[in-house]
Amino acid sequence: MQAFEHVDAMTAREAVQLLATDPQARAIAGGTDLIPEMRLGVRCPDRLVNLKTIRDASGIQELDGYVQIGALTPLSDVAQHPLIQSKFPCLVQAILDAASPQIRNLATLGGNLCQDSRCWYFRGPFHCWLKGGTYCNAEHGDNRHQAIFGGGPCFTVHPSDPATALLALRARLGVIGLDGERNLSIAQFFVLPHDNHRSLNCLQPGEVLNRIDLPWPASGERAIFLKAMDRAAFSFALASIACVLKLEGERINSARVVLGGVAPIPWRANACERALIGQTLNDKTIKQAADLATRGARPLAMNGYKLPLVRALVERALDQLAS
Ligand SMILES: Cc1cc2nc3c(=O)[nH]c(=O)nc-3n(C[C@H](O)[C@H](O)[C@H](O)COP(=O)(O)OP(=O)(O)OC[C@H]3O[C@@H](n4cnc5c(N)ncnc54)[C@H](O)[C@@H]3O)c2cc1C
Incomplete structure (x- = not known):
């Protein structure tokens, strides 16, 4: 693993500054996706910006007409919260079906939505399209787990289970960048890879996912x-x-x-x-x-x-x- 600097961010704005001033820097939350990637050499950041130290970035609160979940909230906390259990059992089920209890204790909801592809060509020693190569190795390779919809130029599938539930539940997201905070629907957040957009979401370099808002379920x-x-x-x-x-x-x-x-x-x-x-x-x-x-x-x-x-x-x- 390449040597890297580790910096604790105290606010989301500080995290954005630290990320924006170094193109090789990456945000780290629970680290359950990023650290294995660094071990494999898939990601080689020279600076890790720790988001877990950001004040108020974790937690669940009831607001007027919706529930707000801090992006740094561990998956297990989301699944165990009484409000989420009573109002959004389908999100609880999606979380409980993801990974293992140990991973869910560390992994955050924000990290889960931002996690990288699990395609074996992306994680393996291949210069696949998503990593900057010229073609998708999976298209004519071992593609038993790959996409049947929306594929090309990349045929990966999105690995997040909570993302599937959150899209059905009409979640809205808050993203912080150098120009302040922007609000977007979760449908806007996930973007098909295309042209030179070699990512599964719309985050710009330096941007940090800050919160996930869930509108109350309608009656019926x-x-x-x-x-x-x-x-x-x-x-x-x-x-x-x-x-x-x-x-x-x-x-x-x-x-x-x-x-x-x-x-x-x-x-x-x-x-x-x-x-x-x-x-x-x-x-x-x-x-x-x-x-x-x-x-x-x-x-x-x-x-x-x-x-x-x-x-x-x-x-x-x-x-x-x-x-
Ligand atoms: C063995 C195993 C099995 C798994 N099975 C499943 C499964 O069945 N279903 C499923 O949904 N997931 C599964 N996962 C994935 C797991 O849920 C993710 O690794 C985890 O949710 C990532 O969260 P994290 O906080 O650890 O993110 P990290 O590893 O810290 O970060 C992941 C990525 O997101 C970026 N990032 C993190 N937080 C933010 C933020 N707030 N703003 C901007 N960027 C951010 C990081 O820079 C990094 O690129 C599995 C993981 C493992 C290791």
Whole structure:
């Protein structure tokens, strides 16, 4: 591992200054993603800016119409908080399905949303497109875990489970940079890699994710998160779904269906959502919506299994929301 300087930031603005004055510097929160990357030589920062020392950057508070989660709040604290448990059980489920209890004690929600690709070509000794190379090694390589939606020039999938739930829950984010704080929807935060944008989110160099805001669920809202893994626990998603339906009587008034593990960003299943709105949750509607969840998918040579897997997850999620 390359030698590096370690600096404790006391405020978010100080962190931004420390990051902005050194292009090779990186923010560190729990370190559960960054330290292994540094060991592998995937990231070689010359300065680590510790965000955990920032005052008030961690914690959960109830505000007018929403809950605010500091980006430095450990995943386990989020999952154990009574407010989150009572109002956002689908986020709790997404967190409990992520990593292991030990990692969740260290890992922060902000770090989870900013974590790097888990693609084996990105983590391995390959100069893949996302690391600055000219092509995606996975496109014609071992692509069994890669994207079926939104792929090219990079076919990684986004590794975060909480991100899938937070997109379905309409989270808003606060990001601090040299020009102050900007607010954005979580949909704006995640950006497909393209042209020279070799990242899975919209953070500019030096910017720090400061908070995650969750609007209160509307009355009649039901939500669920389900994840398919290649073993029962401690594994990234082969595919996942977060689904939030708002019902008025028997009828679905609004639907947000987000798929994880299938695209470089959490992926809205738009056709599936449209098929649900205005319908009642019966077997026919559920089957039609599940079939539409893979509309537009472009599987690679080894990941065609994700299509029936996604359809089965959508069907199971809707079945459970109906009962
Ligand atoms: C064995 C293993 C299994 C895992 N399984 C899962 C899983 O199933 N599902 C899942 O969702 N995750 C999984 N993870 C990922 C884990 O959740 C992440 O490593 C963790 O959430 C990252 O948070 P952290 O605070 O440790 O981030 P760090 O490692 O400190 O940082 C990660 C990245 O984000 C940047 N960063 C961190 N905080 C901020 C911020 N506030 N603003 C701007 N940039 C920031 C850092 O510069 C770095 O690039 C797994 C990890 C491991 C090691």
